[in-house]
Amino acid sequence: MRGVGDGPSSTPPRTGGWRDGDPAGDRLFLDLDGPVRLERGGVLPGVRVAYETWGTLAPDGGNAVLVEHALTGDSHVTGPAGPGHPTPGWWASLVGPGAALDTDRFFVVCANVLGGCQGTTGPSSTAPDGEPWGARFPEVTVADQVLVEAALADTLGVRRWAAVVGGSMGGMRALEWAVALPDRVAGLFFLASGAAATADQIGTQTTQQAAVRADPVAGLGIARRIAHLTYRSALELEERFGSAVQDDGRFAVASYLDHHADKLARRFDAGSYVLLTEAMNTWDVGRGRGGIEAALARVTARAVVAGVDSDRLYPLELQQRVADALGVPLRVVSSPYGHDGFLIEADAVGALLRELLDP
Numbered sequence: 001m002r003g004v005g006d007g008p009s010s011t012p013p014r015t016g017g018w019r020d021g022d023p024a025g026d027r028l029f030l031d032l033d034g035p036v037r038l039e040r041g042g043v044l045p046g047v048r049v050a051y052e053t054w055g056t057l058a059p060d061g062g063n064a065v066l067v068e069h070a071l072t073g074d075s076h077v078t079g080p081a082g083p084g085h086p087t088p089g090w091w092a093s094l095v096g097p098g099a100a101l102d103t104d105r106f107f108v109v110c111a112n113v114l115g116g117c118q119g120t121t122g123p124s125s126t127a128p129d130g131e132p133w134g135a136r137f138p139e140v141t142v143a144d145q146v147l148v149e150a151a152l153a154d155t156l157g158v159r160r161w162a163a164v165v166g167g168s169m170g171g172m173r174a175l176e177w178a179v180a181l182p183d184r185v186a187g188l189f190f191l192a193s194g195a196a197a198t199a200d201q202i203g204t205q206t207t208q209q210a211a212v213r214a215d216p217v218a219g220l221g222i223a224r225r226i227a228h229l230t231y232r233s234a235l236e237l238e239e240r241f242g243s244a245v246q247d248d249g250r251f252a253v254a255s256y257l258d259h260h261a262d263k264l265a266r267r268f269d270a271g272s273y274v275l276l277t278e279a280m281n282t283w284d285v286g287r288g289r290g291g292i293e294a295a296l297a298r299v300t301a302r303a304v305v306a307g308v309d310s311d312r313l314y315p316l317e318l319q320q321r322v323a324d325a326l327g328v329p330l331r332v333v334s335s336p337y338g339h340d341g342f343l344i345e346a347d348a349v350g351a352l353l354r355e356l357l358d359p
């Protein structure tokens with residue numbers, strides 16, 4: 001992407017914000033004037049970035065931590081659900097006074113991703129013709145998403161993050177930060193993610209996209225059912241549901257998937273789902289950099305690399321490759337919950353975050 005993050009602009013970005021009843025967090029926005037030129041050739045006339053912060057930025061800007069959310073997450077890392085927050089904070093116990101991301105020490109920032117649907121510009125935003133962008137929204141890559149975040153960092157006065165932290169799709173942005181802008185990342189926390197999309201991930205994500213394209217309403221729920229199966233482990237599903245049939249005649253596991261499908265369809269935009277899964281499909285940190293190992297050789301950040309032992313979507317070998325390239329040990333979270341362990345196993349994740357931030 002060109003036009004954002006390329007250094008000082010003659011037109012200062014416009015910023016604003018609002019409080020929404022969450023006393024611990026401000027929901028803010030940054031408007032970046034365009035044109036914003038994207039890696040794949042698309043152009044956006046401008047970009048709004050919705051973000052939240054917790055804690056206080058030190059005068060030297062050196063205590064800032066950027067938290068990167070996953071596919072259907074948003075800027076709301078902690079705090080209750082409410083207006084603008086369809087779900088409670090997704091790492092609620094990890095951010096706050098005395099928490100692993102200790103807001104007495106750190107200024108914690110999380111932005112809704114470019115292409116998302118919780119305040120940042122994406123397919124549900126209004127295009128110049130006054131209609132929603134929808135499927136016309138230009139293709140976005142992880143690199144584009146990070147350069148928008150770099151513009152946010154510039155505006156906040158953060159030249160170098162104390163850490164960039166992310167799991168799953170958020171891990172992709174964290175790694176891209178550490179490779180693309182190594183002098184701006186002191187610490188890297190890379191969790192339950194990979195350095196490039198695998199055939200297995202592309203296969204499931206393109207299948208989910210096909211469901212959404214066939215029927216944006218019903219398809220989003222079907223996509224979530226397919227995806228949710230990849231987020232959990234076969235053993236967990238067997239122990240929780242087995243082949244039990246409920247009073248309403250549905251298999252218990254089917255009812256559980258229906259529930260997650262309905263919840264996502266109510267809170268997420270189908271266009272964002274396709275766009276973001278495509279950004280994940282095209283993710284390869286080594287593209288244009290001589291391959292993955294050559295790209296990872298650029299990283300100067302202190303790193304913690306971790307995975308979940310029952311994760312069948314982002315298996316440990318993906319994190320092992322990154323750990324080996326960075327010369328750090330792979331840390332393993334033991335959990336029955338599969339990929340979603342990166343969200344559920346907050347105590348174990350918190351301990352690993354402390355390892356990075358309190359060496």
Ligand SMILES: CC(=O)SCCNC(=O)CCNC(=O)[C@H](O)C(C)(C)COP(=O)(O)OP(=O)(O)OC[C@H]1O[C@@H](n2cnc3c(N)ncnc32)[C@H](O)[C@@H]1OP(=O)(O)O
Pocket residue numbers: 069070071072073074087090252253255256257259260340343344
């Ligand atoms: C980094 C990010 O920001 S990603 C975004 C994170 N948030 C999400 O993904 C939102 C969707 N939620 C989830 O994926 C998961 O709930 C997680 C990962 C957040 C948490 O996982 P868990 O705590 O293990 O929840 P679990 O998967 O068991 O789901 C519990 C829900 O299923 C429901 N459920 C359980 N069994 C059944 C059943 N047989 N039939 C219908 N519903 C059922 C429960 O009632 C509960 O509903 P509720 O969430 O509306 O209260």
Ligand SMILES: N[C@@H](CCO)C(=O)O
Pocket residue numbers: 070071072073167168169231340
């Ligand atoms: N539950 C997570 C899994 C993807 O990492 C999400 O919905 O974003």
